[in-house]
Every structure is written in C-alpha cells, then in structure tokens.
Amino acid sequence: MRAFNFCAGPAAMPTEVLKKAQEELLDWNGLGVSVMEISHRSADYVAVAEKAESDLRKLMGISDEYAVLFLQGGAALQFSSVPMNLLGRGGVADYLVTGTWSGKAYKEAKRLAAAGLGAVNLVADNSENAVTVPSKSDWNLSDNASYFHYCSNETIHGIRLGVNDLPAIKAPLVADMSSDILSIPIDVSKFGLIYAGAQKNIGPAGLTLVIIQRELLEQASDFCPMVMNYKNQLEADSMLNTPATYSWYLAGLVFEQLLAQGGVEAIYKVNQQKAELLYQTIDESAFYRNDVNKNHRSIMNIPFFLADSNLDKLFLEKSKSAGLLNLKGHRVVGGMRASIYNAVTLEAVQALVEFMKDFEKTHG
Numbered sequence: 001m002r003a004f005n006f007c008a009g010p011a012a013m014p015t016e017v018l019k020k021a022q023e024e025l026l027d028w029n030g031l032g033v034s035v036m037e038i039s040h041r042s043a044d045y046v047a048v049a050e051k052a053e054s055d056l057r058k059l060m061g062i063s064d065e066y067a068v069l070f071l072q073g074g075a076a077l078q079f080s081s082v083p084m085n086l087l088g089r090g091g092v093a094d095y096l097v098t099g100t101w102s103g104k105a106y107k108e109a110k111r112l113a114a115a116g117l118g119a120v121n122l123v124a125d126n127s128e129n130a131v132t133v134p135s136k137s138d139w140n141l142s143d144n145a146s147y148f149h150y151c152s153n154e155t156i157h158g159i160r161l162g163v164n165d166l167p168a169i170k171a172p173l174v175a176d177m178s179s180d181i182l183s184i185p186i187d188v189s190k191f192g193l194i195y196a197g198a199q200k201n202i203g204p205a206g207l208t209l210v211i212i213q214r215e216l217l218e219q220a221s222d223f224c225p226m227v228m229n230y231k232n233q234l235e236a237d238s239m240l241n242t243p244a245t246y247s248w249y250l251a252g253l254v255f256e257q258l259l260a261q262g263g264v265e266a267i268y269k270v271n272q273q274k275a276e277l278l279y280q281t282i283d284e285s286a287f288y289r290n291d292v293n294k295n296h297r298s299i300m301n302i303p304f305f306l307a308d309s310n311l312d313k314l315f316l317e318k319s320k321s322a323g324l325l326n327l328k329g330h331r332v333v334g335g336m337r338a339s340i341y342n343a344v345t346l347e348a349v350q351a352l353v354e355f356m357k358d359f360e361k362t363h364g
C-alpha cells in the first residue's frame with residue numbers, strides 16, 4: 001500500500017513508473033543487467049538518452065533553436081553555471097528575488113560578479129513581504145542586461161510568477177523552474193534559458209535539466225569549469241563526464257507516461273483541480289490559513305497554517321498515521337506545506353482535504 005506523499009523534494013514518483021522500473025530492474029532490454037550497469041556510451045543507453053530528450057521536446061514544444069542538456073549538480077549548481085556561462089563577457093545581470101530560491105541564485109551570482117565576472121543588479125526583492133511578488137512599479141531593470149533571472153515557482157514560500165505576469169523585458173529570460181516544470185503549459189520560445197533540478201516534477205535527484213537558446217552558448221567565461229560549460233556539454237551530448245544514467249532513464253519513463261496521459265495540457269487540468277480543492281478548503285475555514293497573494297498562489301506547493309499552532313504537532317502525527325506524509329512546512333515559513341506535484345494524484349489531495357476537515361471538526 002503506497003502512502004500519499006506530499007514531500008517538497010525529493011518528491012513522489014508516479015507509481016506506474018516505479019513499477020516499470022521494478023519490472024526491468026534486474027534485466028533491462030533483455031541484456032541480463034540493469035540499465036544502471038551499462039556504459040553511458042553503449043548504443044542501448046544512448047537510445048534511452050535520446051528518447052528522453054525527444055519526448056521532453058514534444059512535451060514542452062521545444063524547437064531546434066534550443067539545446068537540451070541533462071546535467072548534474074542540482075538547481076543550486078545552476079546558480080553558479082548561469083552567470084559563468086552568460087555573464088562571461090562582462091555586462092550586468094538582473095535578478096528578481098521573490099523567495100528563498102531566487103534569493104540564493106542572486107547571492108551566488110553576486111558573489112561571482114564580485115570575483116570579477118561582471119555586475120549583478122537586484123531588480124526588487126520581497127523580503128519585507130514574502131507572500132507576494134514586488135509591485136512592478138518598484139522594479140529596477142537595467143537598460144542592457146545580459147539576462148533577467150527569476151524563479152517561476154518559489155517552492156518554500158508557495159509563490160508563483162508566470163511568464164505572462166512579467167512586464168516587457170528585453171533581456172533573455174532565465175527561469176528556475178525546478179518545482180513547476182511540466183506542471184503547466186509554457187511557451188519556451190519566450191525564454192533564453194530554463195533550468196530545473198529533477199527531484200520535484202521530473203524524476204529522482206541527481207539530474208538537472210537545462211534548456212538553452214543556442215545563440216546564448218557563446219558567452220561563457222574563460223574560468224567556467226569544463227563540466228559547467230553548456231557548449232562543451234552540448235558538444236558531448238551531456239556526456240562530458242558520466243551522466244546520472246539511472247535518473248535520466250527514470251526521467252525518460254516519466255516523460256513517456258506524461259505523453260501517454262495527454263501531455264502537459266492534460267496534467268495541468270488535474271493540477272488546477274488539485275490546487276483549487278486545497279485552496280478552497282483552506283479559504284472556507286477559519287481553522288486554516290494561506291497568506292499568499294491570490295494572484296501569485298502556487299499550484300504545486302501550498303503552505304498553510306493552523307490558527308492554533310499548538311496543534312501543529314498533533315496535526316502532523318495524525319496525518320502521518322492516516323497515510324498522508326511529509327506535510328511539515330519548511331522552517332523558513334513554518335506551519336504546514338502540501339507539495340502537490342504531477343505525481344501526486346487528485347485522490348491524494350481529496351484524502352488530505354477530508355483529513356483536514358475531520359481534524360478541524362475534532363479540534364476546531
């Protein structure tokens with residue numbers, strides 16, 4: 001019996017994908033070995049890698065103008081790789097801070113800039129009011145930025161910033177989509193670069209996706225480490241060093257399953273239903289509360305508070321015994337958080353909502 005898992009990351013995987021992986025764990029493709037036990041350069045493995053890329057291209061509508069890289073080091077390494085690759089010829093990069101993750105990206109870019117890479121400009125930050133996106137009238141954009149960096153979904157604060165909510169920005173858009181990639185249709189052609197750690201909506205940890213406009217591949221700093229250099233990685237088919245082969249294979253299975261389910265449009269409908277159900281339950285009750293500005297509420301990560309925080313511990317104990325796991329909020333925000341990524345079913349959210357109503361009845 002599988003529990004309902006609301007973990008922020010590494011997060012729930014689709015059960016069907018895990019079953020398939022289990023079936024072929026010992027003997028993959030009739031080779032008599034696991035897919036994790038073969039060379040990344042073998043024809044069998046290269047076919048897996050290429051299929052994963054072409055399925056991802058289908059799912060997201062990624063044109064040939066873009067390269068897709070399957071890297072390592074997590075989204076956090078991209079905090080360094082992005083400025084190393086895009087700010088290497090000097091210039092200034094614009095950073096919008098809307099929560100913990102974009103804040104960390106900004107800090108790392110600023111650190112590298114101070115070491116001689118270029119300049120980094122803080123567009124605005126929401127630390128005074130970490131439940132919304134700073135008002136656009138307060139944004140301080142550079143005239144000729146090399147890129148504009150933001151986070152489309154702040155996993156910890158539960159804040160979403162869609163590309164359509166951005167003002168007109170001339171610089172190439174760079175987005176950290178770690179926690180909402182593939183959950184909602186997006187127009188990739190609006191971006192210069194998209195990156196995402198895999199462990200929320202793609203597959204297991206260890207894999208990081210980078211989708212980059214090919215014309216941005218020529219700007220790397222001479223000091224950019226070899227394996228962080230996007231152009232080098234592209235020329236080596238993301239195999240400059242041994243890639244995270246098993247994570248890549250599992251991501252491929254997730255992509256196949258998403259395509260079979262009707263793609264991103266179809267999963268987005270389910271995601272909207274899940275989020276609406278949970279927000280509605282929270283908003284209709286005086287016992288629960290979510291503070292995020294309604295225009296910027298995440299549909300993937302939903303933090304919420306109990307009116308009486310003395311009940312937090314009991315809520316977590318009881319939810320766990322009811323098979324609803326990992327609802328504790330991040331320590332930065334406190335309270336509870338339900339992460340309801342693609343692999344978290346509507347049934348799981350229905351079970352959570354029922355539990356919340358029962359808990360309120362008993363303790364409210």
Ligand SMILES: *Cc1c(COP(=O)(O)O)cnc(C)c1O
Nearest residue numbers: 074075076101155176178179197
């Ligand atoms: C989880 C997360 C990160 C950090 O990912 P790592 O793979 O641990 O480096 C960065 N940004 C966002 C939006 C995240 O959700």
